[in-house]
Amino acid sequence: MQHFLISTLVFFLLLSPNCNAQQPQKPSSVAIYNQIQKLNFLGSVLYIAAHPDDENTRLISYFSNETKARTAYLSLTRGDGGQNLIGPQLRELLGVIRTQELIEARKIDGGEQLFTRANDFGFSKNPDETLEIWDKDKVLADIIFTIRKFQPDIIINRFDHRTSGNTHGHHSASAILSVESFIKANDSKVFPEQLSLVQTWQTKRQFFNPSWWFYGSQEKFDAADKSKFISMQTGVFYSLTGKSNQEIAALSHSCHQSQGFGSTGNRGEETEYLELINGELPKDKANLFDGIDTTWNRVKGGKSIGELLSKIATEFDFKNPSASIPDLAKAYSMMQTLDDNHWKTLKSEEIKNTIAACAGLYLEAVAQNQEATPGSLVKLKLEAINRSATEMQLVDVTTLPNQKSIPQNLVLKNNVLQNITLDLQLPTTIEYTQPYWLKDKGTEGMYTVTDQKNIGIPDVIREAKVVFNIKINEIEIPFERTVVFKYNDDVKGEMYNYLD
Template structure:
């Protein structure tokens, strides 16, 4: 155990020297990270622009399921308007990029982009593809999917209604389905996050055939956070300040609809039905799960440091995993947890805020 701890500590130090603003997790946040550590499932939400994403679903996937959740925005929003300043084009894209990153820090998701340029409004996806260079953007989408390897992908927009909305929107959905046919690590399911808006009216939506839909009551309450799903999502949504977005959080039932596009429809409203999201998913994961599920079950909120020996033991077993994909992900997660449980805090303070090269 001493040798293992020493090896881990040296590895941790090597990572920490690159840190900018160390996170200081409280016991509840550590526990939530352990829940994420014990869930081996991923969701990718895909759309065209910053602020296209449904923060309610991203929040739900990340905090209710504890899934590793990401939003792929094909553009950085350079072509939009700016309600809080004079910055436009590339400068606006930089602002909206930071707003997206701020939103993900709140709702628990990750953020991806492609090289697609938000050149302004277009009506048809073919026009969009001509300006974007479809092949290049497709390469980026495929790279994200192959690297992230989602079990579930959710389109924000419909792929089969060209000319009815922004060409960027339709193009984003079309690229997703085309990429599905190419990628090696295919998701189990692809959904379209539909609503009455896409049907033109609530009446038309109510009359629609929903036999291929999942209806999810996403506005659950999180006792450990003291907030509802929508209250967290509203804080995330409100980060899109340059677009004038700001919403109030609510409590009570709220239904989100997911229309199945690829894969099999779950028999229940469990998005991950039929997908092994336990440690049994990876060869050699069973012993890791025995250790970590016990920590989750009997977590000591008053003194998280008591779990460090078992966490180190699990860390050592993770290093022996043959599956390099999950090994890398779970190594990063468990290091963060051990750091937080130990109360170890390091901060470097410079005498000057500027430095001259070779000085």
Template sequence: MRKVFLFFFLTSLSAIFSQDSARILKQLQKLNTLCSVLYVAAHPDDENTRLISLFSNQYNARTAYLSLTRGDGGQNLIGTELREELGLIRTQELLEARKIDGGQQFFTTANDFGFSKNPDETLNIWNEKEILSQIVFRIRAFKPDIIIHRFDHRTPGSTHGHHTSSSMLSEKAFHLSNDPNAFPEQLNRVSLWQTNRQFYNTSWWAYGGRENFKKADKSNMIPLESNPVDLLLGRTNEEVAAKSRSQHKSQGFGSSPKLGSQTEYLELINGNKPSNTNPLDGIDISWNRVEGGNNIKKQIEAIVSDFDIEKPYKSVSALAEVYQLIRNLENNHWKKIKLAEVKKLIKNCLRLRLQFNTFKETGVPESYIPVEIKVINPSPISVKLISVDGLLKLEPSKILIQNKVWKRLKNIKLPNENTTPYWLLKEGNLGNYEVQNENFKGLPETPNLLKAKISIQINNIVIPIDIPLTYRSTDRVAGEVIQNFQILPRVTTKLNKKVILFQDDLSKKVRLQVLSHINNFRGKVSLNTPEGWTVLPQSQKVEIKKTGVSKEYIFEVTPPKGNCTGNFSSIVTEGEKNYDMSLKEINYPHISKQFLLSPNKTTASRIDIKTNVNKVAYLNGAGDKVAESLRNLGISVTEINVNDLRLESLLSYPTLIVGIRAFNVHKELAYKNKILWDYVKQGGTVIVQYNTSRGFDSSQMAPYPIKISRDRVTNENAEVRFLQKNHLLLNKPNKISSKDFDDWVQERGLYFAYDWDDRYQTLFSMNDKGEKPKNGSLLVADYGEGKFIFTGLSFFRELPAGVPGAYRLFINLISYGK
């Protein structure tokens, strides 16, 4: 029995090693390919993961996705984060996707300001010249052989303005990247580059259906088999692509792989037409494109030919010689790329394990922390550890004993560096993030400068390998969790609420927090307000003894006379140094933990507002902050999950609010909705917020027939016309006027109704410039003894942003019929 167990154990272990060795063999094949492909689109989840995986894993090309934005303007299916916080989540989801499909990730500083109906608006808000210059820079730096954009640059107005803009800018950049008169200031850092070809990744959806696409002229298109089988790794391209796409969890983009042959189409936009279906036809993608590369090519071919899948370490000596040859090249572009690849190969063939660890996840600049460095070589190949440089300096100069851990524990001084998201450290504008460091623009995240450089020697060839400083912990469910170490300010601060509402002229207690990241912090804290607001006291002493401890401070604030809105912020002073950054930790299991530093800011409004209700129920949907916003007015909000939905538990509440996209994410509401309508029949008020229309039977979300469209009004300043200005909902308890639609953010609303039963009343009409009026933003109806309200107005954005008029209108909704 023991022999049988040992046999299966060794067989399983061999299979695991074989899988790793198969991946190494793929990396070796890629080492002998000198080719780059750049895919361009507007948002996270716009990318075609099938093509990114295809070029990266089948063509062995260095493949990257350039997403012009980080997707801040989208919705969130997994939490309540919106705007910059959502953009950070979606950035990390892209990075997780690229780990799977083998691509790289880049961005520009363009801000996803929300849905745009035409590229003119988009390019004006983004600052076309600035974003174009960043795309040109990325092309000059990445040097792609072909560029593929996801959307058609010739059809403005037919899709999201961001989509069309991404392709228009990509097409312009194709020509400008080799023009010395275009953005000449870049040429100190990058060189001119002419991409060979540019394609549009078209499909049947661009032609209005599959039948139309069948009839379309495809003479300028290349059909690509996009689902080949990788026999070495035992997977199809679709399996890789689906897993990659499924990382967009905040957008609900889980995907299953399709079986069998699949075809993608590339329409030639610029460059000479290939003579066959290979988009790289006629482009030299071998070492011949580099002077002195022919010998390297032959050596790599020999390594591939002699590769021992059970003993990959046998290739290490030859790889070390290849490393030496690459290091002697004059072509800095490919030298840098291929040196990184061959280092990774040597490390993987040896199964070398290198760790540079801390014992806590954060620290502050110029403080000392203990770190441990570990090195183990499980292979029989002789490897000498020469030195450790960077944050930690050691000179062990010793041969690593096979499968024995070499480790050292030392204290290091942390540099005065930033590790948190660089694009959020300064407040940007509607169209762009403010990034002061030009070298950071376009990078997916802040470069990790906290590294140790470990130099090893193989056959008298010294090979330096950078290892980032990490914090490792063990989760009882997930196992080992590895995250980059973070440097934080000595102290962070924020107000307890993102929105503070003053309903009269009386003073109000405003609470703020100070979180110390060191022991024995001493300073003072003050509350900054706009002119006309009175704050007492002017400042307070701060004394916090332990790191990680937060203390609350209360200020008495009196608003000025009349309605007004402004920003509050807290500031902590230590000697001559001021600290005004807030810290938000974002932690989801599918992405690495994020530490978000940004200038702390709270919106404060003095508004005249009355309410007829003091408590409501809130049926949670996909995630929003409407319930939290209502609590700012002193309204008691009981949040209910769909599993706990019972008629008897609702009857004590005058109003039930249904969270955004609740019917989209809770399929059981298709039959549990009867509870909602019975509640309305018995005198309750139900407010249903927007749901997306795709694949959704909107008859489920209302007691009378209603049909939802993709109609939206994206201009947050669009005129709002009152269809029934004397309607009770617009007059009690607050008199609603056009002024209540001032200062809205991002949009008026989305997924409006386009057809409805005659028993509904419509209250507003609005539209974007040049479009027909849309009357389906707010529908109300009597049902039994109660009231039903549907709204596509974006209260989920306006309330957390502190828009006074949005609060007044929403209070009227929850007070309707009461």
């Protein structure tokens, strides 16, 4: 039965349009400018709830696009127990669909997506039942691992930890475990086995995000006492993109197609409410990060990086983004000298994407065939083109996971395409393409994931990649690309899939 399920899932992954690779992003000047602004904000928010579609996309979009904070949604489950309005898939196959729906939603609202090993086993009457069917200690461990890895300054719960039995048991359980994690994530005696991969972390503030749903109707919520709540005006208009925060949130929420959650965006003023659960209230209630250093000053040796990034943002030329490349490359080089691995790693990846966008640097690794087997040889066609006046050199390319480096030493002249063919030897030990959380048999309430470092990863793990090592102003910068397969469809044009 397990073999049949895995075979079905692999077949589903190959055919499902939700699981296809996407075309490489080609950001506009406005998107690049927003990326540069985010480079200079070192703060993070973690939103926690039980299921796909429980998240408040208005808040996620607001923190990501207005505040510029790193923002993520931790859904404890993948939604296997829900309905499906768009097809016959249920249980594990539905969980795969809803996983992809969440990933697509985050691409729109600017957040990141995370999960635990908890399985949506269907409706639960109360959190006690939920925590019994789930393995409470394992789900708690996963939440704490996520907090220690993500290092949020602020945690926001969608549900109230004090409403046992008044709502879906999964909902209350998600809040109960989140509240319990607030202190325990900073205790080295709690799940010490995690500390080889992450460090203890103390979040500064934790909130509950109430809405009219908890009061039974909008009228009752409007009449309720909100004196203990913080109010946030989230109905902002992003003039550079031409969308309101609510319009972005509606597009994100509408990704939950299997649940019939299509949403129409609105415009104008809108208020979100937060109730403090743990930590101290910010003195400036209009700024949840008040009292939290979100500048590069929070990183030892980071002050000069922040100053340089401020200069880049101030001098950014929307008509010529490539003018920012020399300073961006310098900022990347400065980041590599930092001792702080957390922000160093995150911001290094962000700034590499920004450099590539400013240069119109297009790097791609395409397999000749979509399918391969462990131990086989995959023929690749690489494309590299620099579409800017900035001098660049392709020093070498490295294929993964076999770690084979091939020297190139090619000058990437402005708008001159370089095509390279090479072979990728897949190891005999490479994993078959499948949702990693379904590889081993789980229980009614839990997926089985034996590798700690994989817990929380949202999508299928793909190992076939190519690293392009590019030299800019004598600074070598590695750009990693996942191997894809693409073809031309007579109706839809260029289509992308992953190498599976």
